Amino acid sequence: MNILVCVKQVPDTTSIKIDPIKHTLIRTGVPSIVNPYDAYALEMAARIKDAVGGKICALSMGPEMAKDALKECLSVGADEAYLISDRVFGGSDTLATSCIISTAIKLLEEKNGAPFDLIFCGKQAIDGDTGQVGPEIAEHLDRALITYAYESQIEGDAIKVRRESDEGYDMLLAHFPAVVTVEKTPYEPRYPSIKSKMAARKAQITTLTSAEVTVDENSRGLKGSPTKVKSTYTAEVQKNGQTISGLDGSLAGAKIASLLFDAGIIK
Ligand code: FAD
Numbered sequence: 001m002n003i004l005v006c007v008k009q010v011p012d013t014t015s016i017k018i019d020p021i022k023h024t025l026i027r028t029g030v031p032s033i034v035n036p037y038d039a040y041a042l043e044m045a046a047r048i049k050d051a052v053g054g055k056i057c058a059l060s061m062g063p064e065m066a067k068d069a070l071k072e073c074l075s076v077g078a079d080e081a082y083l084i085s086d087r088v089f090g091g092s093d094t095l096a097t098s099c100i101i102s103t104a105i106k107l108l109e110e111k112n113g114a115p116f117d118l119i120f121c122g123k124q125a126i127d128g129d130t131g132q133v134g135p136e137i138a139e140h141l142d143r144a145l146i147t148y149a150y151e152s153q154i155e156g157d158a159i160k161v162r163r164e165s166d167e168g169y170d171m172l173l174a175h176f177p178a179v180v181t182v183e184k185t186p187y188e189p190r191y192p193s194i195k196s197k198m199a200a201r202k203a204q205i206t207t208l209t210s211a212e213v214t215v216d217e218n219s220r221g222l223k224g225s226p227t228k229v230k231s232t233y234t235a236e237v238q239k240n241g242q243t244i245s246g247l248d249g250s251l252a253g254a255k256i257a258s259l260l261f262d263a264g265i266i267k
Helices: 036-052 064-075 094-112 133-141 194-202 249-262
Strands: 002-006 009-011 032-034 055-061 080-084 118-122 144-149 151-155 158-165 168-175 178-182 206-208
Touching (some): 002 036, 002 094, 032 036, 036 055, 036 118, 064 080, 064 194, 133 144, 158 178, 168 178
Parallel strands (some): 002 055, 080 206
Antiparallel strands (some): 009 032, 158 168
16 A cells, blocks of 8 residues: 655644734744644554555655654654755645645656555645645546545555535545545544654655656746735634543553653653
């Protein structure tokens, strides 16, 4: 099973504010995190890998610092990671972004000699919130698409997905190769061990530039992005401490140790 997970590094929107005059995000001093829905997507991929074997590739587009997000993915189940980064891709809207990411996916598939069985995306990025990039990737690559996956399992050469709906839930099946966008699932993303975190820190991540990811200049960057942002708004903030749930005692202990390690409280 060959799985690719699209991962966007986003500002932690629970600590971000909007400039009241310019109506733009004030990013200064705001920590960057893996988009939470992408963390759920990676966890879904890791569970599939645990069940049937395979390999997970994490792919991000962004500045050099997005490698931190990819390293986090390597520490919790991804086997390899690539960053698409080039100044000519700056200013891309969602369609240009999905076009660039799809071109990079094709490049990786050529290298592998086969399409990825599954491409996972989060249902949306918490800073952009459009939820467009996953479905657009499916369109660019002409793949089957299932959105808002809540649970999934592999059945032969297909993925069976449970998706919540107003009436209850839908069960959907897509044959490989397919694109699946993932919402908050019942499975909390696993936490890295200190060992896997240290190994990921040392990992080399390949940067793909416009030299390899060749996208027509009318389909990338500002020139390829006709979208105009008319307004932005502040999402409601809901955060009070951190609750660790859904883990047994030893896993919860390991997670707390890992959190304290991250905060520099234990070394
Ligand atoms: P969604 O569609 O909500 O994301 C869904 C899923 O797609 C994510 O969960 C993730 O799995 C995947 N995904 C999305 N983006 C990425 C990514 N970059 N890498 C890997 N996976 C991804 N943003 C900038 O950073 N720099 C700019 O200069 C810039 N200029 C813009 C100019 C315009 C006119 C517009 C409209 C937007 C611009 N943006 C820019 C924002 C950028 O287009 C979006 O952040 C991006 O297209 C993703 O859209 P979204 O955040 O709505 O993601």
